[in-house]
Amino acid sequence: MGINMLKPQTRSTIITYAIVIVAFVAVTLLDAMGLISHSLSGQLVPICAYVSLAVSLNLVVGVSGELSLGHAGFMSVGAFTGVVVAGCLTRFGIESELVLFVLSAVVGAAAAGIIGFLVGIPVMRLRGDYLAIVTLAFGEIIKNLLNILYVGVDDAGLHFSMRDSGSLGMSQGTILINGPKGAVGIDKISTFALGIVLVLITVAVVLNLMHSRDGRAIMAVRDNRIAAESIGINVTKYRLMAFTVASALAGAAGVLYAMNYSTVVPSQFDFNQSILILVYVVLGGMGNISGSIVSAAFLTVLPEVLRPINQYRMLLYAIVLILVMVVPHLKVYQRAAESLRRRFRKDSPEPAVAAEGGEADE
Amino acid sequence: MEFLANLINGMSLGSVYAIIALGYTMVYGIAKMLNFAHGDVIMVGAYICFCAVSYLGLPAIAGVALSVVGCTVLGIVVERLAYKPLRNAPSLNVLITAIGVSYFLQNAALLIMGSDPKSFSSVISLPALRLFDGALTISATAVLTILACVAIMVALTMFTGKTKMGKAMRACSEDRDAAQLMGINVNSTISMVFAIGSGLAAIAGVLMCLAYPTIMPTTGSMPGIKAFTAAVLGGIGSIPGAALGGILLGVIEIFARAYISTQLADAVVFGVLIVILLIRPAGLLGKPVHEKV
Numbered sequence: 001m002g003i004n005m006l007k008p009q010t011r012s013t014i015i016t017y018a019i020v021i022v023a024f025v026a027v028t029l030l031d032a033m034g035l036i037s038h039s040l041s042g043q044l045v046p047i048c049a050y051v052s053l054a055v056s057l058n059l060v061v062g063v064s065g066e067l068s069l070g071h072a073g074f075m076s077v078g079a080f081t082g083v084v085v086a087g088c089l090t091r092f093g094i095e096s097e098l099v100l101f102v103l104s105a106v107v108g109a110a111a112a113g114i115i116g117f118l119v120g121i122p123v124m125r126l127r128g129d130y131l132a133i134v135t136l137a138f139g140e141i142i143k144n145l146l147n148i149l150y151v152g153v154d155d156a157g158l159h160f161s162m163r164d165s166g167s168l169g170m171s172q173g174t175i176l177i178n179g180p181k182g183a184v185g186i187d188k189i190s191t192f193a194l195g196i197v198l199v200l201i202t203v204a205v206v207l208n209l210m211h212s213r214d215g216r217a218i219m220a221v222r223d224n225r226i227a228a229e230s231i232g233i234n235v236t237k238y239r240l241m242a243f244t245v246a247s248a249l250a251g252a253a254g255v256l257y258a259m260n261y262s263t264v265v266p267s268q269f270d271f272n273q274s275i276l277i278l279v280y281v282v283l284g285g286m287g288n289i290s291g292s293i294v295s296a297a298f299l300t301v302l303p304e305v306l307r308p309i310n311q312y313r314m315l316l317y318a319i320v321l322i323l324v325m326v327v328p329h330l331k332v333y334q335r336a337a338e339s340l341r342r343r344f345r346k347d348s349p350e351p352a353v354a355a356e357g358g359e360a361d362e
Numbered sequence: 363m364e365f366l367a368n369l370i371n372g373m374s375l376g377s378v379y380a381i382i383a384l385g386y387t388m389v390y391g392i393a394k395m396l397n398f399a400h401g402d403v404i405m406v407g408a409y410i411c412f413c414a415v416s417y418l419g420l421p422a423i424a425g426v427a428l429s430v431v432g433c434t435v436l437g438i439v440v441e442r443l444a445y446k447p448l449r450n451a452p453s454l455n456v457l458i459t460a461i462g463v464s465y466f467l468q469n470a471a472l473l474i475m476g477s478d479p480k481s482f483s484s485v486i487s488l489p490a491l492r493l494f495d496g497a498l499t500i501s502a503t504a505v506l507t508i509l510a511c512v513a514i515m516v517a518l519t520m521f522t523g524k525t526k527m528g529k530a531m532r533a534c535s536e537d538r539d540a541a542q543l544m545g546i547n548v549n550s551t552i553s554m555v556f557a558i559g560s561g562l563a564a565i566a567g568v569l570m571c572l573a574y575p576t577i578m579p580t581t582g583s584m585p586g587i588k589a590f591t592a593a594v595l596g597g598i599g600s601i602p603g604a605a606l607g608g609i610l611l612g613v614i615e616i617f618a619r620a621y622i623s624t625q626l627a628d629a630v631v632f633g634v635l636i637v638i639l640l641i642r643p644a645g646l647l648g649k650p651v652h653e654k655v
Contacts, residue, residue: 067454122640129396130639133594136587137632144629271587275398275461282458315469321462322444325455329447 013207016290020051020203023297024196039304047300048195049257052202054280054296055289056249059206061278062287063215064242065222067132070119070139071250071277074112076146076269078251079258082108083183084151084158086259087176090187091153097189101259105198108255109248115142116247120240139274146266151177182265183258190259198256199293202249206289209245218242219287283324363498368620369613374504374573376612377511381566382589383596383604384518385559391535391599392555395456399440399463400563401586406467407433407564408577409475412482429564437560438553445556446549464583471579479576503572510569514562515605522601531555535599588615591635597648606646611635 006014027044030036053075060068082104089100119138126134150161154173161167165175177183209215218238220228229235258264280299284291302320306313327333382404389397410432414425444463448456522528533541534551542548570585571577588611596607611631618630638646 061454067457122636126639126643129390129598130594130643130645132396133591134636134639137591137635140587140632141629144626144632148623148625272583279458279461282454286454311473314465315473318462318465318469321465322459325451325459325462326444326447329451329455 009211012290013211016203016207016293017200019290019293020196020199024192027192039307040301043300043304044192045190045195045260046257047297048192048199049253049260050277050280050300051199051293051296052253052256053250053277054284054292055199055202055206056246056253057277058281058284058287058289058292059209059242059246059249061281062285062292063206063210063222064218064239066239066243067129067278068135068243068246069132069271069274069278070135070137070142071246072269072271072273073139073142074116074247074250075254075257075273076142076266077115077247078105078108078112078254079264079269080146080149080177080183080254080266081111081251082255083186083258083264084153084176086187086189087174088153088158091155091174097187098194100187101189101194101255104259105252105255109252112251112254113244113248116250117240117244120243120247124236124239124243136271136274139269139271143266143270146177146269147180149177150175150179180265180267182263182268184263186258186262186264188260188262190256195256198252202253203289203293205245205249209242210289214238214241279321283321364620367498367500368616370500370504370508372613372616373609374507374612375616376592376609377507378566378570378573378608379585379589379592379612380511380605380608381514381562381569382585383593383608384514384601385562385566386590386593387596387598387601387604388531388555389559390593392531392538393445393552395445395453396460396590397559398457398460398586398590399467400559401582401584401589402464402467402471403433403436403560403563403582404567404570404585405471405577405579405582406436407567408571408581409471409480410564411568411571412480412577416480416482426565426568429568430561433564433567434557434561437556437563441553441556446552468579468583475577475579477579479578481576482571501573503569507569507572510565511605511609514565515601518558518601527551527554588631591632594645595635595638597645600645600647600649603645603647610646 027036031041053071057068057071060066060071085104085107086100089103094100094103119135123131123134123138148162150163150165150167152159152165152170152173152175154170156173159170159173165178175184210219217228217233218241220231220233221235221238225235254269277296280296281292283299284293284295303313303317306316309316382400385400385403386397389395389400407429410429411425414420414428415422420428440463444459445456448459520528522532530541530546530551531554533544533546534548538548541551566585566589567582570581589608592607592611593604594607595611596603596605611634614634615627615631618627622630642648
């Protein structure tokens with residue numbers, strides 16, 4: 001009753017937060033009762049990471065309307081920066097896992113944000129498919145550079161090399177990033193609770209941005225760039241803003257993701273990873289934040305659920321993906337949906353219209 | 363001499379990219395979609411040829427022919443089932459569908475052929491050419507690849523320029539609605555483009571296996587991305603652009619591998635792409651589109 005009196009925007013915001021919190025409580029309870037399988041509980045942190053990634057990519061693809069195919073690149077910048085930060089802090093005697101995680105996530109997000117900003121300056125000169133291919137190119141370049149990056153830490157500080165781990169010039173330090181072998185010996189400090197907090201922060205940042213003056217400017221640029229420009233909106237600034245914020249959030253999600261494993265390798269963050277995140281966004285609905293959350297969680301769990309038919313699960317995943325996209329455009333489906341809708345309208349014409357109005361506001 | 367050898371190797375690799383990029387660019391030109399499954403058609407083509415030669419014991423030419431026919435049929439079927447219903451859908455939906463098709467082909471190949479790489483080198487064995495008293499050795503496959511690319515380019519230019527079907531294709535890519543009003547069957551034209559593109563992908567797959575004779579279910583994805591890059595580099599939608607972009611990309615890649623760093627070759631390739639797009643935002647031979655208010 002009460003929730004229907006709110007503005008549609010506020011209502012959808014509340015629903016979005018509620019989804020995350022209810023999911024957290026439900027999963028925690030189920031876990032406490034021992035109802036969650038081992039393989040699924042191992043997926044909880046990655047789910048949070050993918051949800052954050054999907055929400056942040058939605059800011060670029062859905063809200064700002066630019067197709068980005070390099071989101072995994074920013075994720076990897078965050079992940080590897082976070083690993084280095086955590087490695088250094090451990091070396092200098094910081095024990096608290098919470099402090100370690102928060103500092104790594106903040107620095108990782110900042111690094112990814114800076115890279116996103118620098119990448120964004122040239123990228124935002126382009127449009128459409130050309131922009132897409134350049135984000136793809138940057139993602140691949142970042143992966144390539146990380147592949148030859150060696151970082152170690154000893155008492156003297158950090159050591160970098162682009163050649164091999166031997167040329168780091170350390171005698172008794174620890175190697176943090178070992179070229180193609182990736183980040184090794186990570187402390188697994190990510191937890192489901194931290195993941196949920198990160199998801200909530202990501203959602204809050206994106207929703208607040210969307211509902212602010214800046215966010216409306218971003219959406220105006222998406223809907224009609226020329227019209228937006230003609231009323232004095234700085235197109236490049238707002239496109240760059242969305243891109244940078246999304247990159248920073250992806251960086252934080254990357255830290256969360258990396259800290260869940262003992263090793264991560266650069267080749268994990270390739271084009272396919274970017275595509276995977278894009279699939280979450282498109283299936284969840286462009287510009288629809290709660291849709292991104294649900295689809296990212298669902299699609300991360302789906303291959304796990306399909307594990308009994310291990311051999312065929314990716315094949316099935318592919319078929320599901322194609323069907324979800326194609327079926328709504330089939331004439332048979334459209335006719336059936338139309339007749340259903342007509343029947344629904346005849347029974348109660350007003351709620352149907354109201355429901356449609358509510359959706360259009362999203 | 364080393365420079366010349368690298369140049370020829372680069373042109374050979376570039377020819378493969380160019381043949382794949384032609385498929386990308388033609389499909390983009392007419393259907394305005396990025397067909398991410400195109401790279402996997404290459405893989406299917408290579409597998410068909412491999413099976414025909416290794417298991418059925420057919421001669422190499424028959425294997426190539428079979429693989430072209432197989433991929434052409436595959437292209438038409440995929441277009442009919444997955445892309446045709448989405449003709450008027452938002453372009454991102456089509457993109458995701460193409461990704462779904464790509465996953466499907468890769469995983470189907472994984473189930474049928476297994477994950478272990480198959481190697482085949484028995485398709486064509488020609489002696490390498492030795493020039494300048496053996497100072498310059500050119501592999502026969504490199505020459506064959508470059509010749510195949512030139513032949514395909516000439517044939518395709520004639521086809522799009524002179525034949526009725528080719529004119530219909532150009533008309534459709536210019537303005538689909540107007541073409542339809544002129545009595546052109548847009549659907550069959552698009553099918554035709556997919557058929558040609560997939561057939562070319564099969565040839566590219568076989569040629570690629572001559573130079574790098576291992577096939578895996580993921581064999582096609584990286585060349586697919588590179589060829590897509592090549593198509594954009596040349597100006598997507600433009601047939602000469604795809605050829606130019608492909609060859610340029612191949613040469614840059616081989617030179618970067620030889621003179622800069624093996625590990626950074628891909629980064630150099632993509633870096634060049636970015637620089638070129640910043641100078642010419644519509645690609646090398648692409649027509650800049652002026653926006654109307």
